[in-house]
Amino acid sequence: ETGVTQSPTHLIKTRGQQVTLRCSSQSGHNTVSWYQQALGQGPQFIFQYYREEENGRGNFPPRFSGLQFPNYSSELNVNALELDDSALYLCASSLLRTGSYNEQFFGPGTRLTVL
């Protein structure tokens, strides 16, 4: 069973640029959630994708967007990068089943630095 993988591991961008982060979900999972973890903070929910559609969103502006592909992998896109976007971005996959809570399995994260 392959776990959740993320790429790249580290990334450095400058303010105003755009970035794409990638996540491959664990085998058998159909849902991907993205979290932002600023330094010294707990992860904050950005959004979740289920069946290629957004299935919930946290308090993040529209310049944070995502995609989910038929193989359930996902991308997180951030436009017009700001210094405060510097963080560890975590992807988590799960098997969404109606009527129950579904455990999320986390990837190792992508460390984004915005200069």
Next chain:
Amino acid sequence: AQSVTQPDIHITVSEGASLELRCNYSYGATPYLFWYVQSPGQGLQLLLKYFSGDTLVQGIKGFEAEFKRSQSSFNLRKPSVHWSDAAEYFCAVGAGGANNLFFGTGTRLTVIP
């Protein structure tokens, strides 16, 4: 609104000593509660979870946690800490239609020999 409070930012314990990390939550319904551990530069590993039933739950690496509804708490315990337990610990509550997680700010554990 959901929220999680971890009142201890940093805890230092001696190897072999017992450990308790505090977590208080705010949630309108029956919560789904989790403890995760994060080593430096790593993602999150699930230690244990509470969905329903027995309020004392056992997890991996010898950890346990007790759900106390009256106190809105879900404290993590370990009877004897090992040096390898040094890490950041996060309490989280699962909520919402998207089953998203709300995390506390974490407690950093240092283990001294």
